[in-house]
Amino acid sequence: MDDPQAIPAQGMMRRLDPAQWEVVRAAFKRVDHHVEKTVISRRGDQLDASLLVVAGIVGRQVPQERSRGHLVSLQVPGDFVDLHAFPLKRLDHDVVAITPVRVAVVCHRALRPMLDADVALSRALWALTLVDASVHRHWALRNGAMRARVRLANFLCEMEARLRAAGLSDGRRFALPLTQDHMADACGMTNVHLNRVLRELREDGLCTVRGGEVEFPDLARMHHAASFEPGYLYLPQ
Amino acid sequence: MDDPQAIPAQGMMRRLDPAQWEVVRAAFKRVDHHVEKTVISRRGDQLDASLLVVAGIVGRQVPQERSRGHLVSLQVPGDFVDLHAFPLKRLDHDVVAITPVRVAVVCHRALRPMLDADVALSRALWALTLVDASVHRHWALRNGAMRARVRLANFLCEMEARLRAAGLSDGRRFALPLTQDHMADACGMTNVHLNRVLRELREDGLCTVRGGEVEFPDLARMHHAASFEPGYLYLPQ
DNA sequence: CGGAGCGTTGAGCAACGTCAAAAGACGTGG
């Protein structure tokens, strides 16, 4: 399973056309495993490689003085993480394995000539980082403009939609291997309050979250309660 | 003043090297003026041109059902806005003139062959959109992890730093032509609460905001109170 | 002189954070 050439085009990688995906896949030189909580790269590091999430969840975390770091983004299978390090080099956040993960590694030294030679591919990867930016804008919006209940529901809807694009949800049940602390850090609330809101959502029959498993009894009702409109995700297909 | 060839390389445009800037500048075909509150482009529009802010402030706003739209980003002179529309085409937010603005217009039809021919320039513009993304991450962090006082102070510090890079602040006084409603929408709080926090900052001698003019009596103290570290802005030089 | 937009203030309340404790879940070693 650690042959980079065996990685399927899942999730956001399906925004590339199949030929482009072949080219990108050929550039991966190995697949790394990391255990939970591994800090894969640190704020300020000079990176010479980027990662594609193959399995598990990777987070971008800004370390905080008091308390745990805040999560500014989560990457699911099929997402590039640190692709922005290619043109930018220096990062402003840590990259952390939230769960045990498998990531494919592509060196910038290998990527550079490929992109120099292929304008369309270059633009496709640019677009991927722009989708990322769009998601960031949504996180800013969610954290700034929504109250806890809607905010959390909206977060769960986003995760469901992205995991579904990666083939990891059927629209009703899916694995979301995050602790309540993680979700609280991502949604900008305390784990205590998050726990209460989670109960509220469960009591209202909107969703149940238990043991890393999430169930939406009624996806449409959940989306509505969460003010969720997935346009900003620019999902493939 | 409306000759695109007379636009100086200010703010983020100084991340381009002078030769690149000449190339980009040559692509602008005109300079548009918009009055305050003009909606320059709408969510969902197909765009065939991008804009460079020459003067004034442009905002990206997500319309809300009840109440005013939330501001997910502000662009100051020297910032590209909608550059991400070039690879992405469809936008997920409105673009609004917060103040009277002057924007230089570059058609994607003109941009495309330029970028196809110039890999380095292509990568430089990619990097610009990634700085944008970094700022978005910071907005998510600010809205999610900071309390009102620090949040507002941090916002003001960001504006000061970016305007300084554009030659529009001396580190002590600067024009910030935003209403309290705008700042509240950007910081995710009500205008009433923002007003109180603003008074608090003034009473603590950290900063005064009045009539579109901001003054920081002591920049270092303000930065400290705001937990402001400008690394995420990737400012030129 | 009269609006319209913006800023300021007050009173009351709901949402959310803090602190503390306990109960479940899970793996480890005896």
Place this chain on the structure above:
DNA sequence: CCACGTCTTTTGACGTTGCTCAACGCTCCG
């Protein structure tokens, strides 16, 4: 199998932040 420690979830009590609603003043402009 049980005892133990650690991590996570859950709950309670209480304090604070920030929101709502409402009013009033100020300034600019017609």
